[in-house]
Amino acid sequence: MAEVLPVFVLPSEHRPGQVNSTDGIPVIDLKGWHWEAAESPQDRSYRESIVRQIGDAAQEWGFFQIVNHGVSQRVLDEVESSAREFFDLDLEEKRKVTRTADNAMGYFDMELTKNVRDWKEVYDYLACERAEIDPKQVFTNKWPSNPPEFRDACKNYSAAMEALAFKVLELVVESLGAPAKALNEHFVGGSTRVRLNFYRKCPSPDLVLGVSRHKDGCALTLLAQDEVGGLQVKSKRNDQWVQVKARRDAFAVNIGDLIQVWSNGKYQSIEHRVVVNSTRDRFSCPVFFSPTYATNAAPLPDLVNENHPAKYKPVNWAEYYKMRRDGNFKNLGKPNVQIDNWAIDH
């Protein structure tokens, strides 16, 4: 196995260390869930119980897992096997679809989080194929010709996941006490991005991270992962890192920065990171559910009144995304921009 190059080595205070905390992250079972309007009193009370569980988890953890989510196992298996085949190709072949400073979609193996290189390879694509961040910057998908089924597998995955993400969004919004569909219009034709993450086994997993600690800038992240594990979440209770149980039958869901703003700070975007290991490669596949770039996110009107003033200034998604992205691409010599920069002091 190759040695770890110095560019990957973290300052000692950010190395993974020992994590003893067991996973207390809520697992919410959506079995039997009628996604459309609840008709009978039983349906209504079932929906209310799910909404309550989601609200509690969002407030307490900013993270939860959902099982019996309705996305077919075939879709998940196909995206995983195509991704593994792709990441197994020679570097030269993968770099034919490399991501560039102008177009953030495609393959990349030099991403920085917190200005240090992550021990990972990624492939990013947009659920909508093409998105205009501003008239000068248009992102488009770069599909590899190899493996041949890659594109279809990815498209099927993003379509199924976007449909699920709308439903989870509605439950989250309802749990805030606002009309369930209050935010949906921002996500029609939105800028949702999917990432295929491949973390190779590492000779010195104690010195590096697959992804350094970070918060997600989007609205919600829904993540499928294999059984290897490595995702850790910073607990709000005690500031300790907690391992997320790796379940192939679940999606890990986390609150992103935009929901933090829309919820007027009731739900917080939580720091998380990925540890790697010396024996097994790991695959994960997050979907960063994101609105149109034109969206200005501001605390939902239902949550703001004289006694509860807005805690955030409106955040323009295109601007915020661009600022955060620049720091992933090269070391700007300063910390990445954070959503707290939009907080209003009262």
Ligand SMILES: O=C(O)CCC(=O)C(=O)O
């Ligand atoms: O691989 C994981 O479990 C999490 C990945 C992640 O946090 C990211 O890609 O931003």
